[in-house]
Amino acid sequence: MIKRGVSLYSYQQAEFFHQMTWKDELREVATNLNGADGIEIISETTVPRYPMPPESFYFEWNNEMARYGLKAVTYDAFMDTLQFRDHVMTIAECAERLKYDLRIAHKMGFENMRLIKGVPIQAVELALPLAEELNVRMTSEVHSPQALHAVPGTWGESIGRDIAFIEKTGTKHYGLQPDFGIFQIAPEKPLVAYQLRVSAGLSKEESFKVADELLAIYDEIGYKDKELLYAKAEPVAPSLFVKRPSPMGGGLRCAADHLFSGPTADILELYNVMQYIFCIHGKFYDMTEVEGEPGHFEDKGIQYKEAIAILNACSYDGYINSEFEGQRSQQDMGYEGLVDEVEQVRRHHEMMDRFINDHSKDMTI
Amino acid sequence: MLEADVIQYRGFHNIVEDGKITGFQVCVRSDYYRGVWLSQLRPGRVIVDGELFPWDTIIWNINGKDYTTAEMAENSTDFWHVDKPAILKIKKDGGLSQGFHDVTVRFFASCSYMPPSYDTFDDNTEFTSFNGGTYTRKNMCIV
Incomplete structure (x- = not known):
């Protein structure tokens, strides 16, 4: 059964307006999303004094997660290779940073650690033994404009590299994390x-x-x-x-x-890479009410119905974590023009819950 | 609490030192969705009513500490969090006159997952993306 969660990235606007803290967000996920229990975070946005949070933070985090019965699904790590202005970080430095992040993710109870695009595979290789020891699985994000197969000579080359690495090492601690933005069938x-x-x-x-x-x-x-x-x-x-x-x-x-580019990945390619997928970013921009179906919502631009049908058919039992991004294109219209992120995420879960539990014939591709 | 615009109304005022107005300050928030090390900041020019203040003459105050742009470039340990404003301090004898001003600020944050061309910060264009650009707010009031 597909599980549902939320990346706290979805509530970024509420955070910078100081309307919600991560604790408010955990309560919202646990209380108002009809059974969602997964949490994803952006490393330093939630972790105070990253990369060296105080011990008291770990206690607070794990306590709040336990309080609501939530599951720490994915920790999004970055790799700021230009952090030091006198040199670009070396492979060894990148690996060292990955290890730091793995330790933080582990202490916060996370199952997966999302790596940002462009982390060299040699750095992943150096960090892999620690990932295995801590049992935190690293994921490589597949983000628009990538496809779900390697496109040599472009940004989309890395998925071939990732799969070759998984096959070569046989590791269970490195996989893929598609972002549903690759299935953008219509403009938002x-x-x-x-x-x-x-x-x-x-x-x-x-x-x-x-x-x-x-x-x-x-x-x-x-x-x-x-x-x-x-x-x-x-x-x-x-x-x-x-x-x-x-x-x-x-x-x-x-x-x-x-x-108007259309999707960057063919939805049917999900079948080819299903065994490598650890976690999914449920990217969305605009949840509107389905015409003639009060209380039902949809994002008209992204192929959720088809994607979830395929995931169901393949018995995918990982998480889809909401990643709401529509707020960022509506912040130029004054306070009254701001989007309610909480409502958008609730609608997203209404939709996902309905698709996940719908095995009727019209769900077949 | 931050304002939705990158340039904040709050905190826009003249700076008084030893009883003399020596300049003015304007606060900005980051337009990126995550915080950055100070070394990742690419500070740019400030323009007020057409008067240009070059990027390397501006002092950035972050987390209560003053930094020159050269100091920020070297600083890989201090962090600008996404929900905190930065105060830009600009030298100008006598400060800005009472009344309304049009303010433009340009800055960028490097992010290594975008193509290198994204990271080539050019102070003289208006290119704006999710991790920085040129921001203008008109009719900013100084009293």
Whole structure:
């Protein structure tokens, strides 16, 4: 049975407005999400004085987790290779940092430790014996714009490297952590509206109105016929099609290239990598009520229904942890325009719970 | 509590030293979703009503301590937490006049999981991403 949890990243806005602390967030997860019990954290955001938290923090953390019967699922570690300005961190330094993080994760009771993209596999290899000793499994995130197979010569090369390493070592302590952002089948309305405000200076109302028009065109044409899609969408929102040099490389790109890209991974590829998946990031941006189904919610942009059907079919019994990211594109509209993260996460769990427990025929792909 | 805008209304005022106004300060929050070591900060220029204050003349106060930009670049042990504002202290004899000012601040945080091109901080562009950029707030009031 698929298990449900929440990455506290989802409540980042409530944290910086000092509306919720991690303790409030644990209580929210345990009380209002209909049986969710998993917790994921961003290392230093939750861990005070990272990487050397006081002993009292471990006590507080483990006590709160016990109080609510929660499970520490995944600790998200980073690797700031430019921390020291006189040199880029060496492989040995990276491995040393991974070991520090593993010890923190272990003392906080975490089962998995998510590694940020780009950690050299040689550093993973050096840290692996400690991971095995502490029984904390390291995961490599598979994040948009990656696919679920290796694409040589690109950012998406690493998954091939990861799987080869797992096969070579036979380890049970290194695996994958897909982020559902790779299954982004349609643009998210708040993100499109945000780009319109930024690029064309539209007001809030105008930006959502034009976003609706663009989404209607996308619904009709889809992402595969780019030429037709762009020909129809450009007159509606020319500012999204202004090409600029991309900091990601690869020549000139426009906002539409990102918004209308379609999924970066084929959902069926989940079958190929299922045995390596330890944990999943349930990325989402905008939970809206399903038309004609009061109390039921959906993220129209991400293939949750299909992904969960496949996970069910494969008897995946790990966690999907909510990772709400829609707040970040709605913080330019004043306090009244801010999104309620707590409500968004509750809706996300209503949806996941419904899909996980639905084995009816229409769930088959 | 922080304000939603990167540039904060709170804390925007002139600095008085020994009875003389020697400059002004403006507070910013990080636009990134996680904290950074001070060495990861890429501080940029400040512009007030068109007047430019070069990046390396600005003092950053983080966790109650003053740092020059050179000191921050060397500092791999102190941390700027995502829910704490930084105070930028800018020298200007006589400070800013009473009334409204348009303020622009530019800074970035390096993050090693993005392509290296993301980390090439250019003080003279407006490129803005999830980990930093150029921020402007108009009609900031000094009383």
